[in-house]
Amino acid sequence: MDPKKARLKKALKAGGPLGVAWFTLGAPVLIEVAGRHGMDAVVIDMQHGLFDRLSLEAAITASSAPVLVRTRDDAAASIGEALDAGAEGVLVPLVESAEAAAAVVSACRYPPAGHRSGGGVRPLADFGTYSATANNAVVAGVMIETAKGLEAAAEIAASGVDMVFIGTGDLALSLGVAPGSDAHNAACARILAACKAAKTPCGVFAMSAAAAVARIGEGYALSVTTIDVAAFETRTAEDLALFREKTARAPAKRPRKKAG
Numbered sequence: 001m002d003p004k005k006a007r008l009k010k011a012l013k014a015g016g017p018l019g020v021a022w023f024t025l026g027a028p029v030l031i032e033v034a035g036r037h038g039m040d041a042v043v044i045d046m047q048h049g050l051f052d053r054l055s056l057e058a059a060i061t062a063s064s065a066p067v068l069v070r071t072r073d074d075a076a077a078s079i080g081e082a083l084d085a086g087a088e089g090v091l092v093p094l095v096e097s098a099e100a101a102a103a104v105v106s107a108c109r110y111p112p113a114g115h116r117s118g119g120g121v122r123p124l125a126d127f128g129t130y131s132a133t134a135n136n137a138v139v140a141g142v143m144i145e146t147a148k149g150l151e152a153a154a155e156i157a158a159s160g161v162d163m164v165f166i167g168t169g170d171l172a173l174s175l176g177v178a179p180g181s182d183a184h185n186a187a188c189a190r191i192l193a194a195c196k197a198a199k200t201p202c203g204v205f206a207m208s209a210a211a212a213v214a215r216i217g218e219g220y221a222l223s224v225t226t227i228d229v230a231a232f233e234t235r236t237a238e239d240l241a242l243f244r245e246k247t248a249r250a251p252a253k254r255p256r257k258k259a260g
Contacts, residue, residue, distance in 0.1 A: 001066075001067075001086045001087065001088045001122075001134075001137070001138075003129070003130055003133035003134045003136070003137035003138075004129070004133055004137075006066070006088050006137035006138075007066060007088075008041055008066035008068070008088045008089060008139055009088070009089070009136075009137055009138070009139050009162060011040065012139065012162065012163055012201040012221055012222065013201065015201070015221050016040075016201070016216070016220075016221035016222055017216040017220075017221065017222070017223075018040040018041060018203075018221060018222040018223075019039065019040050019209075019212060019222075019223065019224075019225040020039060020040055020041040020042060020043055020068070020203075020222060020223070020224055020225065021034045021039050021041075021042045021043070021065075021224070021225065021226040021227075021228070022042075022043045022045060022205075022224050022226065022227045022228065023042060023043065023044050023045060023049065023051075023059070023228045024045045024048060024049035024050065024227070024228060024229055025049070025050055025228050025229055025232075026049060026050030026051045026052075026055050027228070028055060028058040028059040028061070028062040029062065030228050031044075031059050031062045031063045032062040032063070032064075034063075034065070034226070035062070035063055035064035035065055036064075038065075039065045039225075039226075040065065040066075040222075041065050041066045041067070041068055041088075041222070042063055042065050042066075042067055042068070043067075043068045043069070043070055043091065043224070044056060044059050044060070044067060044068070044069045044070070044087070045070045046069055046070060046071055046072050046078070046082065047070050047071065047072050047073070047093050048070075049070075053081060053085070056069070056081075056082070056085050057085050057086070057121075060085050060086040060087060061086075066088040066089075067086070067087045067088055067089075068087060068088065068089045068090065068091055068139065068141065069082035069085070069087045069089075069090050069091070070090075070091040070092075070093060070143070071090050071091070071092050071093070073092075073093065073094075074092045074093070074094070074095065074100060074103065074104060076103075076107040076115065076116075076117075079092065079104065079107040079108060079116075080107065080116060080117055080119075080120075083108065083116070083120070083123075083134075083138060084119055084120025084121070084122065084123060085120065085122065086120075086122045088137065088138065088139055089108075089138055089139025089140065089141055089162065089163075090104070090108065090138075090139070090140065090141055091141040091142070091143055091163075091165050092104045092141065092142050092143060093143045093145065093167065093170075094143065094145060094146060094149070094167075094170070095142040095143060095144065095149060095156060096146055096148040096149040096152060097148075097149075097152050097155070097156070098152060098155035098156055098158070098159040100142075101142045101155075101156045101159035101160070101161050102159045102160060104140055104141075104142050104161065105140045105159065105160045105161055105162075107140075108135075108138050108139075108140040109135045109138075109140075110131050110134065110135055113135050114135070118131060138162075139162045139163055140160075140161050140162045140163075141161065141162060141163040141164070141165055141203075142156060142161050142163075142164060142165070143164075143165045143166070143167045144156060144164055144165075144166055144167070144171070144191050145166065145167030145168075145169075145170035145171045145174065146170065146171065146174040147171075147174045147175050148174075149171075150171070150175070150187055150190065150191060153190060153191045153194040153195075154194040154197065154198070156194075157191075157194045157195045157197070157198035157200045157202075158198040158200070161200060162200075162201070163200065163201045163202070163203055163221075163222070164191065164194075164195050164200055164201075164202050164203070165202070165203040165204065165205070165222070166188055166191050166192075166202070166203070166204040166205065167205055168184070168188065168204060168205045168206075169205065171184070171187060171188070172184050175187060188204060189218070192204075192218065192219055192220060196219065201221040201222065202219075202220055202221060202222075203220060203221060203222035203223060204220045204222075204223050204224075205223075205224050206223045206224045206225070207224075207227070207230065208225075208230075209225040209226070211223075212224055212225045
């Protein structure tokens with residue numbers, strides 16, 4: 001990330017809509033391919049995905065779109081790892097209080113605004129410029145994905161974070177409801193309303209482009225249009241089904257037995 005050219009934070013403040021691709025398979029080349037099609041941003045999943053520090057660095061190099069990293073956890077070291085690799089921002093999972101959200105913001109900012117540690121191969125290439133401009137460019141994003149986080153949504157949204165992102169799957173698990181149910185949709189709407197009241201951009205996970213379009217229509221600034229493993233699995237199933245259909249042979253006829 002060149003903080004002087006960073007564009008994701010500005011796009012979020014403008015309200016989007018932003019369509020992002022979500023990557024879990026640990027393959028930087030897939031991120032390069034996505035970049036050919038003008039994705040608004042990509043998310044590299046370090047919590048549940050197959051990326052390590054070296055593949056994270058390679059993936060960010062391969063991306064022509066701004067990169068958000070879903071960190072392993074809320075530790076300052078995990079946040080620093082993502083930002084030092086060149087990400088424009090982070091999505092920190094399982095945030096459940098305003099205090100935890102404020103700690104994320106602090107970990108994303110250099111002193112005196114925060115306590116981010118200076119370092120990383122990329123920032124150190126021109127650290128004077130980077131450190132002077134990064135605080136205004138980096139996206140400090142947090143994920144609300146538990147019942148406890150839902151209860152604290154208003155406080156989290158007003159804590160100084162740059163974005164709140166709803167982890168819909170874990171939220172459903174935590175609430176004990178089915179994804180897409182009335183109770184689940186009401187919980188998501190409650191978080192979105194809290195973000196709107198605080199003038200904080202809100203993003204949401206979606207399993208398809210159609211679902212992302214619907215979410216944007218509800219007022220979210222950002223949603224997921226593509227997931228690498230789902231895209232490959234869906235296309236593989238479709239292609240194989242077509243191949244089987246077009247190459248199927250008629251069952252061989254059994255020879256008739258001669259009478260007598």
